[in-house]
Amino acid sequence: MNIAFFGLGAMGIPMVTNLLRAGYAVTVWNRTPKEGLDGAVWADTPAAALAGTDILITMLADDNANRAALLDSGALDTLKPGAVHINMATISVELAQELAARHRENGRYYLAAPVLGRPPVAQAGQLQILVAGDLPALERVRPVLEVLGQQIWYLGETPEQANATKLAVNFMIGSAIATMGEAAGLVEGYGVDKKLFIDLISSTVFAAPIYKGYGKSIAEDVYEPAGFKLSLGLKDIRLTLDAGGAVQAKMPLATTIRDLHDDSLAHNEGQLDWAALAKVFTR
Structure with missing residues (x-):
């Protein structure tokens, strides 16, 4: 073969x-x-x-x-x-x-x-x-x-069923990264150590690979080398919105996450790891 x-x-x-x-x-x-x-x-x-x-x-x-x-x-x-x-x-x-x-x-x-x-x-x-x-x-x-x-x-x-599913998963990953970044920004505003917060959530209520893996990058502010580039994350979120539009599925959260990615690219962060989306909230 x-x-x-x-x-x-x-x-x-x-x-x-x-x-x-x-x-x-x-x-x-x-x-x-x-x-x-x-x-x-x-x-x-x-x-x-x-x-x-x-x-x-x-x-x-x-x-x-x-x-x-x-x-x-x-x-x-x-x-x-x-x-x-x-x-x-x-x-x-x-x-x-x-x-x-x-x-x-x-x-x-x-x-x-x-x-x-x-x-x-x-x-x-x-x-x-x-x-x-x-x-x-x-x-x-x-x-x-x-x-x-x-x-x-x-x-x-139908082949596109797999593509729509993958886009849905990647949308959820982007949502998780954005959620961690926004939440970390909140607790930092009150003087709580970001690293401690990420360790807390990723070992208790969100003890899952996405939160552990991307959370570690966010906690340590380490976004290179990129395992998956932020620019590719934006590409997937845009494709998700296109797929949703084709079947009249409203995705307001995906629209917000797309805008966050646009902010990152405006700050020349597209080549960093997808976890760098959290830098939007640090700013």
Whole structure:
């Protein structure tokens, strides 16, 4: 089973590494040439990477990167009939629908499979994988996904169901970061140590990975290196609002959180970790 993998960022590299360790033949392509990944075959173009491919996995940054690599390049048209495209990136519902339609027209299968987890989780092969699309196609590629993730959540037959779910989760993460930042600002106004407050909430009423992980960054004011950039968080919140608008779902809290992200970008904080959203309240 030949695999092509597009997108060798902080998530893509450990994912490919795990596939290689599991014995899969992997051809890789990245917009910016990189080195390493012993055992992988490097392709100069997206189309070259897809020659003879049974499974295409994409982990590209956003809609624009997906369009450039798959559609604008014409590479997607070279993927053979019967192949399965697993898109593990966080993209818009609209693009998911477009890609699914393109694959149907050409006798291929499309699975939306965005993931929950940061780079260390990807390295451990413990991602939570949210999948929607053709169920028989999922069963064909399940062994590959099991190399990458701890659990596979099948959400329905329509690919955008997985994308909407991932956006909903990321909206909740952004909400948690904003809540911690705002609450920490409140207690600091009364002379309570922010670090003590974050330790209190993350070990009691909010003893959950999101509060513990992002809370530690907020408590210590450490936002580099970024596990997930704040600019990407803004991208996801905007996509969430777009998805909500498409089904007439009112999301006033998401609108507020988008505005907080805009403030952060206005202060040149887009390259910092998503937890840096809390700096809005520090200011």
